[in-house]
Amino acid sequence: MNPDLRSAHRKAVRRLLPILVLLLFVNYLDRVNVGFAAPTMNPALGMTTTGYGLGVALFFVGYVLLEVPSNYVLQRVGARRWLARIALSWGVVAALHAAVSGTGTFVGARILLGIAEAGLLPGILWYISRWFTGRQRAFVLGAYYVAVPLSTALGGPLSNWLIHHGQQTFGVEGWRFMFAVEGAAAVVLGFVVLFLLTDTPAEARWLTPAEQRALTEANLAGRAPGEGKHSFASALRSATTIRFAVVFLLLTFPMFAITFFVPLVATGLVPDRGSAAVDVVTFIPFALGAVASVTWSRIARREPRARHLVLPVLLAAAGVALCAFAGSSFPLLVVGVACAATGIYGAIPVFWNTASAGLDGAAAAGGLALINTVGSVGGFAAGYVTGWLRGLSGGYQLPFGIMALSLVLCGLLAATTGRVPLRPVRPTPHQAVRGGP
Numbered sequence: 001m002n003p004d005l006r007s008a009h010r011k012a013v014r015r016l017l018p019i020l021v022l023l024l025f026v027n028y029l030d031r032v033n034v035g036f037a038a039p040t041m042n043p044a045l046g047m048t049t050t051g052y053g054l055g056v057a058l059f060f061v062g063y064v065l066l067e068v069p070s071n072y073v074l075q076r077v078g079a080r081r082w083l084a085r086i087a088l089s090w091g092v093v094a095a096l097h098a099a100v101s102g103t104g105t106f107v108g109a110r111i112l113l114g115i116a117e118a119g120l121l122p123g124i125l126w127y128i129s130r131w132f133t134g135r136q137r138a139f140v141l142g143a144y145y146v147a148v149p150l151s152t153a154l155g156g157p158l159s160n161w162l163i164h165h166g167q168q169t170f171g172v173e174g175w176r177f178m179f180a181v182e183g184a185a186a187v188v189l190g191f192v193v194l195f196l197l198t199d200t201p202a203e204a205r206w207l208t209p210a211e212q213r214a215l216t217e218a219n220l221a222g223r224a225p226g227e228g229k230h231s232f233a234s235a236l237r238s239a240t241t242i243r244f245a246v247v248f249l250l251l252t253f254p255m256f257a258i259t260f261f262v263p264l265v266a267t268g269l270v271p272d273r274g275s276a277a278v279d280v281v282t283f284i285p286f287a288l289g290a291v292a293s294v295t296w297s298r299i300a301r302r303e304p305r306a307r308h309l310v311l312p313v314l315l316a317a318a319g320v321a322l323c324a325f326a327g328s329s330f331p332l333l334v335v336g337v338a339c340a341a342t343g344i345y346g347a348i349p350v351f352w353n354t355a356s357a358g359l360d361g362a363a364a365a366g367g368l369a370l371i372n373t374v375g376s377v378g379g380f381a382a383g384y385v386t387g388w389l390r391g392l393s394g395g396y397q398l399p400f401g402i403m404a405l406s407l408v409l410c411g412l413l414a415a416t417t418g419r420v421p422l423r424p425v426r427p428t429p430h431q432a433v434r435g436g437p
Helices: 003-045 049-077 079-099 102-116 120-129 134-147 149-154 155-170 174-196 211-222 232-239 241-271 272-298 306-324 332-358 361-393 397-415 428-436
Strands: none
Touching: 003 049, 003 079, 003 120, 003 134, 003 149, 003 155, 003 174, 003 211, 003 232, 003 241, 049 102, 049 120, 049 241, 049 361, 079 102, 079 174, 102 211, 102 306, 120 134, 120 361, 134 149, 134 241, 134 272, 134 332, 149 155, 149 272, 155 174, 174 241, 211 232, 241 272, 241 332, 241 361, 241 397, 272 306, 272 332, 306 332, 332 361, 332 397, 361 397, 361 428
């Protein structure tokens, strides 16, 4: 490898990856910390499991509606400014969760949070595609997406610590203190993004001119023939993009359902050790998920294909099925959640690397946003459907069974899904005469 390119890769990873990982960590923490608040928040607000599930679900309404428009704006104004704007707005709304007073205000706060953070994940994926290709992109995606399981593994103990000290130290309801502190962290991070991220290698003053040229040329050379000539709309019309979106939908439903409801399940099984039970059922399984996120992406990075999802997805299905039969056994629940988290978070970075392999430029912004938008419907189902089925059946066996079925269908569809084929944008007559792009 060219020494300048090797040096540029090292600098880009050291400079960009910590910020992106921290951004995703805080984002998912502010999204899922409601699960850690639920055991004390729900009784305090007089909120039922169905009402809680509705609020969790409606987060995804604004998120879904604004995901594609947000990424359209991002690729127009630049990732640095737009990602900073998203972090600042979601941080303010997340902190305002501390002021909710009942089911109505809780639902309203969740809807506003979805609107505020719409476009973040596909925006970061598009940003990564501007800096890394091929195996480098696979490595970065695996390391980057480790923030999602870590936000649950570390976020559980951190959130419970804030809840405890909010009550003991400051004399306020602990869950309100937690929302305020974790929301403020996102506001601070928004300014970090604004001042420290760089949109393209050519603008990176922390690279030498030779490193800028080497990284730019490598990214151009690493694209498939015809990449960079696809439109935002062409990715939205691609049948394979839609297939990837359905795969992600079937994957996100169990992912979010486990994150939002397992703390409630654990507290119900061990009511006398509620916060300690939540720490165990979140830290151990999701720490394994973080390891799987890096490990499986390294195994599968040689060839980005959707079939690499099948094995981890089926492991997750087996884990979720085990949760359905755990009954009153807390250790069995922990083992089931561990298998589910290992499989799901091992699959997700491979999924994004495969989905983005045939996309570039404006097409990447459109295609990735569409996939994440459809996948977010799984988040809605995770909140509302899980809460509704829990109220209907009186237990979590039926919801866990539906999650397992979703993962089996995800594996079957992934086995028959290839890369995203797109038609190049036709040049305008003026461009054809000039021979321009």
